[in-house]
Amino acid sequence: MLHLARYALILPAVIVMAVYLPMLFDMSFGERVPKTHLFYSPVSKKFIWRDKLLRPAEESLEEVHHAQFVQMDQDGKRYTRQEFEKLLPFIYYKNMELWGLLPLKIDGASFDKEAIRADRQVVELKPKQIAGRSPDEQVYPLLESQPDAARLAFPEERFRLAGGLEFINADFNRPDQELSRKFNQALKKAGVAFPLRLAAGNNTILKPFDNGFFLVDASGAVFHLKRVKGEPWVVKTPIDPALGVRSIKVSENRRKEFRALLLSNDDRLFLLSSDNYRLTPLPLEGYDPDGMDFKLIINPLYRTAVYSDDKIIRAVVLDKDYRPLVSYQHTMPGAELTPAQSVFSYLAPFRIDLEDPNSGYFAFQLKGWGTHSLIALAWAAALFLVYALRRRSGGTGIWADGLVVLLTGAYGLIAVTVLPLEE
Amino acid sequence: MFRSILLKEYTKLKAFWLAGLALNLCVAGYVLVALRKLFALDHAEVVWYRVIHLGQTFYDPFMYLPVITGLFMAVAQFLPEMKNHRFRISLHLPLAPHLIVLGHVLVGLGAVVLILAADLLALAAMTSLYFPAEVVAVTLATALPWLLAGLTAYLGAALVLLEPGWRLRVFNLAVSLGLTGLFLHQGAPGAYQRILPLLFILVLAFTPSVLLPAYRFRYRKD
Numbered sequence: 001m002l003h004l005a006r007y008a009l010i011l012p013a014v015i016v017m018a019v020y021l022p023m024l025f026d027m028s029f030g031e032r033v034p035k036t037h038l039f040y041s042p043v044s045k046k047f048i049w050r051d052k053l054l055r056p057a058e059e060s061l062e063e064v065h066h067a068q069f070v071q072m073d074q075d076g077k078r079y080t081r082q083e084f085e086k087l088l089p090f091i092y093y094k095n096m097e098l099w100g101l102l103p104l105k106i107d108g109a110s111f112d113k114e115a116i117r118a119d120r121q122v123v124e125l126k127p128k129q130i131a132g133r134s135p136d137e138q139v140y141p142l143l144e145s146q147p148d149a150a151r152l153a154f155p156e157e158r159f160r161l162a163g164g165l166e167f168i169n170a171d172f173n174r175p176d177q178e179l180s181r182k183f184n185q186a187l188k189k190a191g192v193a194f195p196l197r198l199a200a201g202n203n204t205i206l207k208p209f210d211n212g213f214f215l216v217d218a219s220g221a222v223f224h225l226k227r228v229k230g231e232p233w234v235v236k237t238p239i240d241p242a243l244g245v246r247s248i249k250v251s252e253n254r255r256k257e258f259r260a261l262l263l264s265n266d267d268r269l270f271l272l273s274s275d276n277y278r279l280t281p282l283p284l285e286g287y288d289p290d291g292m293d294f295k296l297i298i299n300p301l302y303r304t305a306v307y308s309d310d311k312i313i314r315a316v317v318l319d320k321d322y323r324p325l326v327s328y329q330h331t332m333p334g335a336e337l338t339p340a341q342s343v344f345s346y347l348a349p350f351r352i353d354l355e356d357p358n359s360g361y362f363a364f365q366l367k368g369w370g371t372h373s374l375i376a377l378a379w380a381a382a383l384f385l386v387y388a389l390r391r392r393s394g395g396t397g398i399w400a401d402g403l404v405v406l407l408t409g410a411y412g413l414i415a416v417t418v419l420p421l422e423e
Numbered sequence: 424m425f426r427s428i429l430l431k432e433y434t435k436l437k438a439f440w441l442a443g444l445a446l447n448l449c450v451a452g453y454v455l456v457a458l459r460k461l462f463a464l465d466h467a468e469v470v471w472y473r474v475i476h477l478g479q480t481f482y483d484p485f486m487y488l489p490v491i492t493g494l495f496m497a498v499a500q501f502l503p504e505m506k507n508h509r510f511r512i513s514l515h516l517p518l519a520p521h522l523i524v525l526g527h528v529l530v531g532l533g534a535v536v537l538i539l540a541a542d543l544l545a546l547a548a549m550t551s552l553y554f555p556a557e558v559v560a561v562t563l564a565t566a567l568p569w570l571l572a573g574l575t576a577y578l579g580a581a582l583v584l585l586e587p588g589w590r591l592r593v594f595n596l597a598v599s600l601g602l603t604g605l606f607l608h609q610g611a612p613g614a615y616q617r618i619l620p621l622l623f624i625l626v627l628a629f630t631p632s633v634l635l636p637a638y639r640f641r642y643r644k645d
Contacts (some may be wrong), residue, residue: 001521005634009582012629015599094434135564135613137475137557139469154468160557168555170467203476319636357642361617362610418594422639 002422003397010415012403014367015352016409018366019199022351029340036332040304040317041073041087041337042106045314047328048073049086054333074328090116090299091143110299119300121253125261125269126293127358131198132358133290139168143210145226145233151239152205153229159183159313163195174346186232193218200248200260212260214248216271223261224277227280237277240315248272255298263289271322272295283316283324310357311335323375337369345372349409373409380409388418397421424518428526434499439499440534447538450484452546457481458549467553475558482546485566490603491540493535497516497580500531504582510640524637528581528630538569550636557613561613568615572583572606572628578633579603586636595636602629 038049039131050071071084085092089104093116098101104113128134139158147153157167157176164184185265198216212226212233220241226233239245245267258271262279267289270279287294287307294307301317303326314329332352337345350368385406388398398421404412458481461470474478503512513527514520546566549557579599586592606622608614615622 001519001631001634002638005521005631006628006637007627007634009595009635011624012602012632013594013598015625016598016605019605020601134609135561135616137555137561139555139557141469141472154466154472156466156468158468158471158555160555170471172552172554173467173555203472354605355610360611360614362608363612363618364621365569419591420636 003117003400006421009402009419010412013415013419014411016412017348018309018348018352018408021348021411022356029343031340033332033334033338035293035310035334036304036330038308038315038328038330038342039088039091040302042090042301043418044073046073046075047330048079048084049313049330050084051333054336054338067296068228074330090120090301091297093117093120099338106301108139109301115300116227119255121251121255121257121298122233122250122295123251123253123261123298124293124295124370125249125263125289127290128360129247129249130263130289131200133358138199140201140213141168141203142213142227143202143205144223144230145228146210152210153197154205155209159199161196164188165196179276183225183232186234187215187223189391190223190234190236191221192223192234193205193221196221197392198245198248198252202250208254208403211250211252211253214250214260216245216248220244222277235277239272239277239279243279251383257298259295270293280322282322283318284314285316285327286314304324304388308332322403346379347410349373349376353415377409380413381406384413384416387413391420393422425430425522425526427516428513428523429530432527432530434494434501435532436500437494437606440538443495443534445540446495447488447492448545449541450488450541451549454482454484454546457484457550458553469639471554471558474554476584480562480612482550482562482566485542485546486569487606489535490569490576490607492538493573493576493578493597494559494580496531496535496626497584498574499577500527501584506527507554508640510585510637514637514640520637521634524585524634528578528633531581532574532577537574538571542566543570558602564616564619565612565614567619568606568622569579571622572603572627575603575606575629578626578629580632582636583638585633587640591636591639 007198008412026304033052033054034048036051038047041048048071050069053070054067071079071081077323079087087094088099089096093113096104096185097113103110110147127134141154141158142154143155154172157179159165159404164187165180167179168174171175188421194217195216196217199213201213215223215225217223222234222237222239222245224237245262246265247260247263251258256274258273262270262272267287269282269284269287271282272279282305284305288309291309297304298307303322304315305318306313306315308314312329312331316327317325319325329340350366350373353365354362356363358366385400390400401416405418461481474481514522516523543563543566547559547563550562579595579602582595582599584594586595
């Protein structure tokens with residue numbers, strides 16, 4: 001019973017130390033190394049990026065307090081912040097205007113402020129935004145797509161997927177049978193095979209217009225649903241049900257080139273066009289939707305698909321028809337351990353993180369550091385051996401303690417020595 | 424003898440339990456009034472938007488309430504026992520020390536669990552008045568770790584109060600604080616959903632630790 005009580009304290013102690021000690025170490029000595037911002041310059045036709053280095057650059061072009069931030073291109077050439085922005089005139093077009101550089105002349109074409117604004121768009125897909133990777137109540141507002149007012153407004157009802165659609169009135173917190181029946185009849189008429197298994201929309205009114213919802217039915221077919229003047233408007237899209245839709249992120253942008261980003265079960269990403277719901281595959285070699293942030297940067301000349309995990313950032317430049325032109329990959333400074341993290345990796349064999357940057361859910365994530373972890377385990381075990389020999393106490397208890405230290409390193413060593421075996 | 428210990432603890436804690444329950448019900452009442460006000464000031468669909476999509480947690484006052492309740496009950500139960508080492512008298516009863524401590528903890532933990540169950544019921548009832556079942560589910564998944572934090576706070580406080588030595592008292596305090604903190608991380612509503620079973624296991628695994636200071640108290644050398 002005494003042993004049970006002791007290990008009942010040692011186990012939580014190890015977990016608590018593995019969560020908080022690395023966190024405290026990071027707070028005291030660590031530094032946040034943000035992800036690289038990688039772009040393709042339509043001016044120099046080169047990939048350029050902004051990094052925060054772990055150590056200040058030896059020959060910095062920037063002021064001292066900015067010495068860790070560098071702008072450079074794929075040839076290793078450094079740029080000042082202003083030079084960098086001039087290489088990305090479609091992104092920093094407001095500064096171009098301020099500096100009197102508009103209209104831009106690139107490749108014989110001229111771009112004024114209006115032309116740039118009309119053909120700019122950024123669309124992102126982060127792992128957290130994929131269906132099922134974040135907590136979600138899954139009760140959605142189907143907005144009126146053609147409101148009689150200047151701005152969009154939330155309807156009084158929200159719908160849930162309950163085989164078909166079930167609308168719930170917010171004023172009374174009760175299902176609206178009549179509205180549900182009307183929409184389900186329209187869906188049935190359009191050929192929906194119930195039960196519906198996915199609903200994807202952009203649940204905000206802070207957007208230029210409403211594009212409704214995409215619904216995936218039991219057969220895998222994709223339907224487009226809108227509320228127009230209070231009535232259901234349903235279109236069965238030509239998307240092959242065999243594709244296997246995993247997630248859809250609706251995009252409502254004034255350019256109206258595409259309606260959504262569509263992720264398939266085999267990790268391919270597509271743009272769903274506004275005309276006829278065509279799928280345009282994005283050529284993203286090595287893309288892992290569960291571990292990579294994706295961003296598509298559109299400007300009047302190119303589309304740049306940028307995707308990155310926590311170590312490597314990749315970019316593919318595409319033409320207006322989404323054919324690949326040139327690609328590049330860059331290892332980010334954050335890929336290597338900072339000096340403080342490196343020291344810590346020899347002190348403790350692992351850490352436990354509660355938060356997962358790629359998920360909205362908490363998880364107990366055990367993170368080790370390869371051979372450094374083994375060294376951390378070895379020195380803790382050696383110290384424990386010295387401790388055990390000096391105590392000269394035997395029995396199974398000391399072996400059990402040894403096993404704890406062998407598995408948990410410094411954390412276990414602290415716990416078993418602070419809570420010594422007692423007779 | 425074991426039943427006598429249960430009865431003694433029940434008699435000792437009854438008034439404190441009622442006080443704890445009253446405090447928790449007052450907070451539940453406050454949350455209900457605040458919730459009604461939300462719907463009085465805005466359209467229902469806008470409140471739903473704020474709660475469902477912006478992650479507004481109207482039940483925030485519940486967050487630290489279980490911890491306060493757990494601490495309160497542990498202090499009410501064990502602080503008098505520590506005065507002049509009265510607990511040592513209990514430990515000399517003709518019963519194994521672990522059964523004596525178990526009797527105390529069963530009553531104390533049971534009292535905390537009953538109050539927290541009332542919180543959970545109140546939260547479920549008031550949420551289901553205004554929101555659909557999906558929101559009720561996420562609300563409970565958000566509040567459950569807070570309730571578990573109440574249990575670790577009770578167990579941790581018992582660990583600290585029962586421990587006779589200062590060195591281990593500090594260690595127990597650090598572990599208990601850290602463990603309780605694990606249940607109170609800020610995240611999106613429902614973020615704990617997938618690790619709730621693990622958290623339950625962690626609380627269960629932590630529970631027998633209270634026996635350790637009792638043994639040390641009974642057979643103390645320092």
